[in-house]
Amino acid sequence: MAYSDKVIDHYTNPRNVGTLDKSNHKVGTGLVGAPECGDVMRLQIQVDDNNMITDAKFKTFGCGSAIASSSLATEWLKGKSIDDAMKIDNMDIVEELALPPVKIHCSVLAEDAIKAAINDYRVKNGMAPIESEKVHH
Amino acid sequence: MNLPIYLDNNATTPMDPRVLEAMLPYFTTKFGNAASRNHPFGWVAEEGVDYAREQVAKLIGANEKEIIFTSGATESDNLAIKGVFEMYKDKGNHIITTVTEHKAVLDACKHVEKLGGKVTYLPVKEDGILDLEVLEQAMTNDTILVSVMYGNNEIGVIQPIKEISAIAHKYGALFMTDAVQAVGKIPVDVNADGIDLLALSAHKIYGPKGVGALYVRRKGPRVKVTAQMDGGGHERGMRSGTLNVPGIVGLGKACELCGLEMESEAKRLSAMRDRLQESLTVLEESYVNGNVEHRLPHVANISFKYVEGEGLMMAMKDLAVSSGSACTSASLEPSYVLKSLGLSDDLAHSSIRFGLGRFSTDEEVDYAIEVTKKAVTHLRELSPLWEMFKEGIDLDSIEWAEH
Numbered sequence A: 001m002a003y004s005d006k007v008i009d010h011y012t013n014p015r016n017v018g019t020l021d022k023s024n025h026k027v028g029t030g031l032v033g034a035p036e037c038g039d040v041m042r043l044q045i046q047v048d049d050n051n052m053i054t055d056a057k058f059k060t061f062g063c064g065s066a067i068a069s070s071s072l073a074t075e076w077l078k079g080k081s082i083d084d085a086m087k088i089d090n091m092d093i094v095e096e097l098a099l100p101p102v103k104i105h106c107s108v109l110a111e112d113a114i115k116a117a118i119n120d121y122r123v124k125n126g127m128a129p130i131e132s133e134k135v136h137h
Numbered sequence B: 001m002n003l004p005i006y007l008d009n010n011a012t013t014p015m016d017p018r019v020l021e022a023m024l025p026y027f028t029t030k031f032g033n034a035a036s037r038n039h040p041f042g043w044v045a046e047e048g049v050d051y052a053r054e055q056v057a058k059l060i061g062a063n064e065k066e067i068i069f070t071s072g073a074t075e076s077d078n079l080a081i082k083g084v085f086e087m088y089k090d091k092g093n094h095i096i097t098t099v100t101e102h103k104a105v106l107d108a109c110k111h112v113e114k115l116g117g118k119v120t121y122l123p124v125k126e127d128g129i130l131d132l133e134v135l136e137q138a139m140t141n142d143t144i145l146v147s148v149m150y151g152n153n154e155i156g157v158i159q160p161i162k163e164i165s166a167i168a169h170k171y172g173a174l175f176m177t178d179a180v181q182a183v184g185k186i187p188v189d190v191n192a193d194g195i196d197l198l199a200l201s202a203h204k205i206y207g208p209k210g211v212g213a214l215y216v217r218r219k220g221p222r223v224k225v226t227a228q229m230d231g232g233g234h235e236r237g238m239r240s241g242t243l244n245v246p247g248i249v250g251l252g253k254a255c256e257l258c259g260l261e262m263e264s265e266a267k268r269l270s271a272m273r274d275r276l277q278e279s280l281t282v283l284e285e286s287y288v289n290g291n292v293e294h295r296l297p298h299v300a301n302i303s304f305k306y307v308e309g310e311g312l313m314m315a316m317k318d319l320a321v322s323s324g325s326a327c328t329s330a331s332l333e334p335s336y337v338l339k340s341l342g343l344s345d346d347l348a349h350s351s352i353r354f355g356l357g358r359f360s361t362d363e364e365v366d367y368a369i370e371v372t373k374k375a376v377t378h379l380r381e382l383s384p385l386w387e388m389f390k391e392g393i394d395l396d397s398i399e400w401a402e403h
Helices: A005-012 A064-077 A090-097 A101-124 B017-026 B040-059 B073-088 B103-114 B132-138 B161-170 B245-280 B309-315 B336-340 B345-349 B362-382 B384-390
Strands: A027-034 A039-047 A053-061 B067-070 B094-098 B118-122 B143-147 B174-178 B197-201 B212-216 B286-288 B299-304 B351-355
Touching: A005 A064, A005 A090, A005 B309, A027 A101, A039 A064, A039 A101, A039 B384, A053 A064, A053 B362, A053 B384, A064 A090, A064 A101, A064 B309, A090 A101, B017 B245, B040 B067, B040 B245, B067 B073, B073 B094, B073 B103, B073 B143, B073 B174, B073 B197, B073 B212, B094 B103, B103 B118, B118 B132, B132 B161, B143 B161, B161 B174, B245 B299, B245 B362, B309 B351, B309 B362, B336 B345, B345 B351
Parallel strands: B094 B118, B094 B143, B143 B174, B174 B197
Antiparallel strands: A027 A039, A039 A053, B067 B212, B197 B212, B286 B299, B299 B351
């Protein structure tokens, strides 16, 4: 299976690899997936007082598409409000990276990681977590 | 050194130019049908087939009359298992095999179950080797066939074939082996090893794709299989269909070359493989899968913990290897062979199989070592699991969201 140029680009030059201090109350952390399934994503956001995401970092255990999906997610998150970030849809990632059907689960995982990070931030800051009602594609 | 480098010789091998040379006339001037008994075109083709039959037989210590040409090892496995079941089902309906067999054996056994047969799929020990006591306990008066592979395609582990065949025979069962990975790589002798049926393939031994053979014992005991392909009664009635003469000639030549070069080649490859393995297991948290003593000379299967195999292969640019990770498969299930060794799923996902071959060079191995080390290090920098491991967090203590 050939990878798209964008997957290769993100995989070869991953953006925003790293770790934020998860004990900081302005940092939201989402850890999704499982080692047994071959994919684990950790996505972190740094949020300012206006609920705007000022920084995002990731680390991912997984295939090239999983790494690219999380790298892309960090790019998209920076500069968004947490409300807008909540609207990122896995199919946007699929489209941007031209993921084949067998790799759609990588984009689902990235969306889950975004939502988990935002909810972690919300709970830490006295807001109710937002339950996702969406049925994944 | 040309890139990319091919280190996936358990999947298939490049054809040796000497094999191609032997085959070429049989595509053009010697094009006859080996079954045409009444003119020189047929005779020439038949001569080519007969010579190839001797070459194949010689490599495994058989008589040329015991070689049935097929389209490859998958067909040979199917013919052996289904053919033995159909032929001997009045004697008994039980077949024993192992969980680490190739899919061609496992799926043929599943087919037999649908026909009313009983199949026991024996587990293997942690090193991939079948426990002989477990085998003996599974034998019954109804057991007609024991099918255990010679060398494993994923981890290279070699089974104690002599001991296994002795147990099968003690209970009056036939012994069959899928020897695709072993023939031509290590000495295989159907008489010394007590083999009644043996499947082999040309494209794993530097021959062409689309041709293989099934050895069927003719004496002590005389073994028969029910044909699975009906037609002109070729191959002593066991496998109908016009013979693939160029392919068969290629298989013969490939066997001859392996016979001549196997001993020195096994030494060369195992030295290279050991060097590769030693250099890579220097990396923290890397593990060799399967028994390392009873192993084919050209294979090393290594798990690099906390990195995922498919992601790793992508970073091992210009290296053609394979992984037990099943990230591309719809089921997301990692290798059943590695799992049957008791490996946890995450270690199975983290495995890479290096398969050296006749055309592998020291220079290529040096390059592979460098690239693999860099790739593992790079991906661990990206891995949240590696970070947790380094912080001393027990990954088993985390409640993972299975997806």
